[in-house]
Amino acid sequence: MDLTVTNGSGEPVDPVLERFHLLVNAPALFNALTTALELDLFTALSGRPASFDELLGTTGLPPHSLRVLLHAVCSTGLLVRRDGRYENSGVAEELLTGDGPDSWRDILIGWREVYYPAFARLTEALEAGTNTALSAFPGHEATLYRRLAHRPELEAVFHRAMTAFTLRSVDALVDSGQFLTTRRLLDVGGGDGATSARLVARHPALVSTVFDIPTVSRLARRTTAPDLGDRVTVHPGDLFTDSFPEGHDTVLFSHVLEIFSGEQIVTLLAKAYDVLPSGGRVLVYGYNVSDDETEGWYSARLSLYLNALASGQGMAYPARDYERWLRQAGYGQVRTLKGLPYEHGLHIGVKP
Numbered sequence: 001m002d003l004t005v006t007n008g009s010g011e012p013v014d015p016v017l018e019r020f021h022l023l024v025n026a027p028a029l030f031n032a033l034t035t036a037l038e039l040d041l042f043t044a045l046s047g048r049p050a051s052f053d054e055l056l057g058t059t060g061l062p063p064h065s066l067r068v069l070l071h072a073v074c075s076t077g078l079l080v081r082r083d084g085r086y087e088n089s090g091v092a093e094e095l096l097t098g099d100g101p102d103s104w105r106d107i108l109i110g111w112r113e114v115y116y117p118a119f120a121r122l123t124e125a126l127e128a129g130t131n132t133a134l135s136a137f138p139g140h141e142a143t144l145y146r147r148l149a150h151r152p153e154l155e156a157v158f159h160r161a162m163t164a165f166t167l168r169s170v171d172a173l174v175d176s177g178q179f180l181t182t183r184r185l186l187d188v189g190g191g192d193g194a195t196s197a198r199l200v201a202r203h204p205a206l207v208s209t210v211f212d213i214p215t216v217s218r219l220a221r222r223t224t225a226p227d228l229g230d231r232v233t234v235h236p237g238d239l240f241t242d243s244f245p246e247g248h249d250t251v252l253f254s255h256v257l258e259i260f261s262g263e264q265i266v267t268l269l270a271k272a273y274d275v276l277p278s279g280g281r282v283l284v285y286g287y288n289v290s291d292d293e294t295e296g297w298y299s300a301r302l303s304l305y306l307n308a309l310a311s312g313q314g315m316a317y318p319a320r321d322y323e324r325w326l327r328q329a330g331y332g333q334v335r336t337l338k339g340l341p342y343e344h345g346l347h348i349g350v351k352p
């Protein structure tokens with residue numbers, strides 16, 4: 001990637017300095033972006049530049065508020081002002097105008113409502129070595145996933161955001177070639193079933209069982225079951241205290257193992273091993289930090305969130321960690337498909 005940035009005189013500017021200036025203003029600009037999304041600003045401007053007065057009508061904001069918001073969003077480059085009219089940049093038109101199940105609107109509102117308040121307590125959490133930010137949520141459970149059961153509305157916002165982001169990155173998994181011979185999939189920690197729904201839609205001979213905690217299984221029943229009949233079924237349970245159901249030739253952990261410690265990951269991989277037949281496969285899909293653990297904005301954000309809030313441990317582990325754990329749990333033919341979109345990797349192991 002060429003990061004050369006030049007100033008007005010064409011001289012190179014240190015890209016780290018450029019990023020520093022963006023970074024220190026990013027929390028404010030992030031919130032301007034989510035506000036613009038909530039006001040449907042980008043959708044209103046889709047293919048249709050508008051004047052300030054027209055946007056007053058669209059957003060319903062007082063004139064001064066709109067002025068402040070437009071300045072903030074224009075400063076990011078997402079909106080462009082030309083001849084007194086506002087229009088979407090190419091990026092905004094492509095990423096920010098949709099309202100489907102994979103919308104950035106749902107992703108960013110979820111991050112704002114659930115993730116980012118916890119980041120203010122990062123120092124405290126890292127010093128304590130546990131997810132101290134979880135104390136903002138009612139209940140006594142050790143992870144965010146279980147505590148959200150006490151806040152059903154927020155749980156729905158959270159899973160909408162997670163699903164939307166998953167749908168943006170899941171095609172690399174769906175088209176990985178790993179499901180051509182799979183007939184019965186166990187999707188462990190399968191959330192609201194969106195991944196399984198997409199998998200069975202693309203692979204007509206596939207059926208899937210989504211294993212997740214009971215309140216999330218209820219969400220899955222609502223979001224996936226109506227369309228897919230009995231090709232996606234749900235199996236409520238706890239990853240650690242309940243057995244995995246038998247009768248599947250492939251077990252998928254998508255965005256699940258990174259939540260936990262290495263020791264817990266080996267336990268979960270071994271549980272999957274126990275219910276697989278000989279020749280059965282385990283697939284681990286999710287974020288990987290780069291091998292030297294220095295790159296990846298999405299994986300860095302995830303690791304910090306897991307430690308401050310979600311579980312108090314885990315990270316976007318590098319591929320070599322997953323390969324070691326797969327071998328430890330008894331799998332053979334261990335390999336990784338690296339370099340998938342959004343810093344993802346797919347780790348594969350086969351039960352001998």
Ligand SMILES: C[S@@+](CC[C@H](N)C(=O)[O-])C[C@H]1O[C@@H](n2cnc3c(N)ncnc32)[C@H](O)[C@@H]1O
Pocket residue numbers: 143145162163166188189190191192195211212213216237238239240253254255256
């Ligand atoms: C990051 S989400 C991944 C969801 C989905 N697989 C995806 O790729 O979008 C992690 C999932 O693991 C589930 N989970 C976490 N702890 C669990 C536990 N102890 N038992 C069962 N499911 C659990 C959560 O409810 C959540 O749906």
